[in-house]
Amino acid sequence: MTAEPVEKGRSAEPSADLPADRFLDRETGWLRFNQRVLELAEDADIPLLERVRYLSIFSANLDEFFMVRVAGLKRRLATGVAVTSATRHHPDDLLRSISDVARELMLRQARCLHESVAPALADAGIRIVRWDDLDADERERMRSLFHGSIYPLLTPFAVDPAHPFPYISGRSLNLAVTVRDPQTGRTMFARVKMPSAMPRFADLGDDRFVPTEDVVAAHLPVLFEGMQVLEHHAFRVTRNADLELDEDETDDLVQSLENELRRRRFGPLVRLEAEETVSDDVLDILRRELGAEEREIYRVPGPLSLAGLDQIADLPRPDLRFSPVAPAEPDALAQDGFFDAVGSGELLVHHPYESFTTTTERFLALAAADPDVVAIKQTLYRTSGDSPIVESLIEAARAGKEVVVLVEIKARFDEHNNILWARKLEEAGCHVVYGVVGLKTHCKLALVVRRDADGVLRRYCHVGTGNYNPGTARVYEDFGLFSAAPEVGDDLSDLFNRLTGFSRKSAYRRLLVAPSGLREGLTRRIDREVAAHARGEPARIRIKVNSLVDEEIVDALYRASRAGVPVDLWVRGSCVLRPGLEGVSETVRVRSILGRFLEHSRIFVFENGGSPQVWIGSADLMPRNLDRRVEALVRVEDPAQRTRLVELMDLAMADTTASWRMGPDGGWHRAARGDEGRRLVELQSALRGEQPHAGRR
Template identity: 85%
Template sequence: MTAESVITGQTSGELPADRFLDREEGWLRFNQRVLELAEDADVPLLERARYLSIFAGNLDEFFMVRVAGLKRRIATGVAVTSATRHHPDDLLQHISDFSRELMLRQARCFHESVAPALAEAGIRIVRWDELDAAERARMHEFFHGSVYPLLTPFAVDPAHPFPYISGRSLNLAVTVRDPQTGRTMFARVKMPSALPRFIDLGADRFVPTEDVVAGHLQVLFEGMEVLERHAFRVTRNADLEVDEDETDDLVQSLENELRRRRFGPLVRLEVEETISEDAVAILRRELGAEDREIYAVPGPLSLAGLDRIANLPRPELRFSPMVPVEPQDLAHDDFFDAVRRRELLVHHPYESFTTTTERFLALAAADPRVVAVKQTLYRTSGDSPIVESLIDAARAGKEVVVLVEIKARFDEQNNILWARKLEEAGCHVVYGVVGLKTHCKLALVVRQDDDGVLRRYCHVGTGNYNPSTARIYEDFGLLSADPEVGEDLSDLFNHLTGFSRKAEYRRLLVAPSALRDGLMRCVQQEMDNHRRGLPARIRIKVNSLVDEDIIDALYEASRVGVPVDLWVRGSCVLRPGLEGVSETIRVRSILGRFLEHSRIFVFENGGEPQVWLGSADLMPRNLDRRVEALIRIEESAQRARLVGLMDLAMADSTASWRMEPDGGWHRVTRDDAGERLLELQSALRSDRHLRAVDG
C-alpha cells in the first residue's frame, strides 16, 4: 500500500463522514481546560489568578485570529462547509454560544472562588464604593496627577461622530444629562494604556482602573449630571495580510499592516452585565456589532490584567521555586568537547536553558576559533541575550547569518526591531522564504578545533530561542557535532538564504518538502509491521492535531490494530474510541505549571523505536506552509528517555485530561481508591537526575 492509500480508506472501507471535530471548538475546549486549573482549589491561589489571566488572553487571541478569519472568509464568500458539515454561519453561532458560556464561567470562578480566597489571604480587589476615606483621598491625588492628563472624553452628537474604539482597549460608556436643557448625551472615555489594569492601593489592595476614572467623572463632565457609566471592551481582527509576491519591501509592507491592525473589523464586544439597553443599543449601532458578538458579563472586564496580582511576592501562594539543573555532561568539561564527544539532549525548563542553549551561542561569540554562526529566530525576548551574542559575534568579525521570521504573529514589531539591530551590527539578516513562515529552531556554529578540523556544532530545538518563555515552556533541544547533522543544517540554511529545491536530508525531516510524506511513511510502516506480527505502535506529542490527512492515516492505523497514543496540549479534531474507526487510539492532555510545548514522534519500528523531535505541529500550516524540521534521535539512551516520557504521560496512573469520542474531555486526578495520581511535571521536577529546590 502507498502512503497515499492510507488516507483514502482503501484498507478497510470508507471512513465515516463525522470522524472530525471542529477545530474552533477543539481550541475552546483547550481553553476550558486552562479555566479548570483556575477552578481547582488544590492549585496555589496566585497561580489560579494567573490561569484566569491566561484564559482571558487566550480568548482574546482566539477571537482576534480564529473568529476573525472565519468572519473574513464568510464575508468574502470563500468559506465552505467544514469537515463536520457545519455551515460557517452555524459554526460562528456555536462559537458564540460556547464562548459566552466559558466567559460567564470565568466570571463565576473569579467572583465566587478566586476573589474570596484572595481576600482571605489578605489580597483584595475592591470596587470604588469599598474604598475607605484615606484610600479615596489617595486616589483623588493619583487621578489628578497621573490619570486626568491622559484622559480625553469623546461626546457623541451631530458635531462629534462616534470615536474609533481600538482593539482590546478598555472604555467607559457614559450617559450624562445637561441640567439646564434636560438633554441627554452619550460619551466614551478610554482607559489610558499606560496605566495598570488594577491600581495598587497599598497593603495588597487593588482597585480597577475604570473605577478610579468613574469616581471622577464629574471632573471630566463638569456641570453635567452623570446618569450611568459602564465598562465595555472591543476585540478586533488582528490577522495580517501581506502579499509577499506583490511587495518589493516585506518589512515596510508588514509595518503598514501593523499600523492597520488596530483598525480591523470588530469581532467581539464585551459589556458589563449591568449596562442599560439604551447604552448597548448605541454601541451596537455605532460599532456595527451583531447580537451574537455582544457578551454581557459581570465586571471587572479584561481579567488578563490579573497577571500583575499573580506576580505578588507571596511565595506561600505560588508554585514552589525550581532551580533548573545543568546537564552533568557540561558540568565539568569544555562545552564544545562535551558536545563533540556525544550528542546532548536537554529538557527545559527542568534543565537550564541558560547553561545550555544561551551558553552555546555566547561561547560561539567569544571563541576566536569560531568562524561562523547561523541561526533562525521566530520569537525571542525583549532583552534577548541570544541576540546580543549574535551581535557580539558579528562585531568580532565572524560570519553571522540570522533568519528572522518577521511574520511571527503578535511578535512582528519586536522581530522587525531585532532584525534592524542585527543588521546594524553587521549580521546578514534574511526574512525567510517567500510564501512560507520559517518556524524551525536551528543554530549552526562553525569552529576550527584544536586538531585543525573545521567542525559544525548544531542545536535543533522544539522551542523558540526565548530565555523568558524557556523558564515556563517545556521543550527539548539536541546539541550535536554529528557530521550528518552539520551537513543537514548547512543544506537547510543554504535553502533558506538562497535558491534550492532540496527535499531529502540525512537526519532531518523538513516541511513543506518532505515532512508530511515522511510521517505518512512512518505510519504506513507501523501498519505493515503490525500485519507481519512485529511490534507496532505510534506515540505522538504535539500542541495541535488538526490535519485531516494525518488523522485519517492514524484512523487507518487504528483500524488494522496499531495502538496509537496521542498527547495533545491544545486543539484536537480527531475522535478517539470510535467503534471500527479509532478503538486503539487514546488522547491525553496535560496542562500545569509549565506549558507543554515540545513535539515528539515515536514509531515502534519493529522493536527498535524511531524517535523524532522538532518544531512541527500536525496542522496544515505546519506541514504545508511553514519551514519546519524534525531531527531523528540516534542514541539509544536518549530514545529510551523520550519513549519513557511518552509512556509516563499516557499511563492510567498519571493525572491528565482524557478525551472522549464526542470531543469532550474529563480530568482524572485520583484513582478508584481516591488516591492522587502522579503529576507528570512534579515528577519530572523531583526526578533523581534533577536537583529541584523548594523554598
C-alpha cells in the same frame, strides 16, 4: 549514515470508507483547551496566586482566539469564501457555536473569580474591591492618584452631530457614559478610554486593589463639569488582528509588514464585551455604532479585561506561589567544555527542568567569544526583548565572524519586535534574511562552524522544539538536541542554503523538513507501523504535539487504528481526531496535560519493529505547519536518549498519571485522583523530582 529514502507518494489506503463525521471542530476543540486552563483556576489544590494567573491566561488566550480564529471565519464569510469545514459545518454555524461556548466559558470564569478565587484572596489578605467598598481615606488617596496620574491622560469623546462616534481600538477598556445637560435637558453619550499606561488595578496599599475604571468613573464629574452623569458602564472591543500580506506583490517585505501592523488596530470588530449591568439603551448605542451582531455581544459580570489579573498574580507572596525551580545543568557539561562535550556525543536537554541559560544561551555565547569559531547561522522566530542570544550574534558579527540570521518577521504578534531586532542585527554586520516568500520559517536551528584543534572545520548544531527565548524558556517545556554528527551538520547546511538561497532540496539524512516532505515522511512511517503489525512485529505510534488538526494525518492514524496499531496521542490544545470510535479508532487514546509549564515540545515515536525511531522538532500537525511553514524534525539516534523520550511518553499516557482524557464526542474528562481518592502522579512534579514515578532514571 545513509540518507533517508526520498518520499515519493503514499501507500496509504484511501479514506472513502471512513465515517463522514470522523472530524471534530477545530475551533470548539480550542475552546475546550482553554476550558482546561480555566479548570486549573478552579482547582483549590493549586497555589492561590497561580490560580489567579490561570484566570489571566484564560482571558489572554480567549482574546487571541477571537482576534485570529474568529476573525478568520468572519473574513471567509465576508469574502464569499464560506466553504464548509471538514465537519461539514458552514462558517456561520461555527460562529454561532463559538459564541455559545465562549459565552458559557466567560460566565464560568466570572463565577470562578467572584465565588472562589476572590474570597480565597480575601482570606489571604489580598482584596480586589470596587469603589463603593472604599473608606474615606482610600477614596482621598484615589482622588490624589486620579488628579496626579490619570486625569492628564484622559480624553473624553462626546458623540453628537459635530463629533462622530470615536474609533474604539482593539482590547482597550472603555467607559460608556451618558450625561444630561441641566440647562437644555438634552441627554448625550460619551466614551472615555482607560489609559494604556496605567496598571489594570490601582494599588490602595496593604494588598488592596481597585479596578482603574472604578477610579475614573468616580471622577466623571471632573471630566464632564457642569453636566449630570446619569450612568456609566465598562465595555471592551476585540478586533481582527490577523495580517493580510501578499508577499508576491511587494518589493519590500519589512515596509509592507509595518504598514499592515499600523492597520491592525483598525481591524473589524469580532467581539463586544460589556458589564452585565449595562442598560439596554447604552448597549443599543454600542451595538449600532460598532456594527456588532447579537452573537458578538457578551454581557458578563465585571470587572472586564481579566488578562490584567497578572498584576495580582505577580504579587511577592511566595507562600501563595509554586515553589521555586532550580534548573539542572546536564552532567556532561559539568565534566567537559561545551564543544568537547557535544563533540564526544550528542546532548539532549529538557527545558525548563534543565537550564536554558547554561545550555542554549551558553552555546551561542561561547560561539561568539571563541576565536576558533568562524561562522554562526541561526533562525529566530520569537525571542525576548532583551535577548542575550541576539547580543551574542551581534558580538560575533563585530568580532568578524560570518553571522547569518533568518528572522521570521511574520511571527504573529511579535512582528514589530522582530523587525527591531532584524535592523539591530543588520547594523552590527549580520547577514539578515527575512524568511522565505510564501512561508513562515518556524524551525528552531543553530549552526556553529568551528576550527577544532586538529585544524579541521567542524559543525556544532542545535535543533530545538521551542523558541530561542530566554523568558519563555523558564515556563515552556521544550527539548533541544546538540550534535556535532556530520550528517546533522550536512542537513543543517543544506537547509540553511535552502532558506537563504534558491535550493529546492527535499531529502535529508536525519531531518524531516516541511513543506517538502514532512507530511509524507510522517504518513509513510505511520503506514510502516501498519505493515509491521500485519507481519506480527511490534508496532505502536506515540505522538506529542500542541495541536492535531491536519485531516490527512488524522486519516492515516485512523487507518493505523483500524489495522490494530496502538496509537497514543498527547495533545495540549485542539484535537479533531475522535478516539474510541467503534471500528475506526478503538486503539487510540488521547491525553492532555496542563500545568505549571506550558507543554510545548513535539515528539514522534514509531515502534519500528521493536527498535523505536524517535523524532523531535518544531512542527505541530496542522496544515499551516505541514504546508505553509518551514519546519524541521530531527531523528534522535542515541539509544539512552530514545529511551528517555519513550519513557516520558509512556508516563504521560499512564492511567496512574493525572491528565485530561478525551472521549469520542470530543469531550474531555479530568482524571486527577484514583479510585481511592488519592491524587494521581502529576507529570511535571515528577520530572522536577517532587513525586516518584515508574521508570524514573
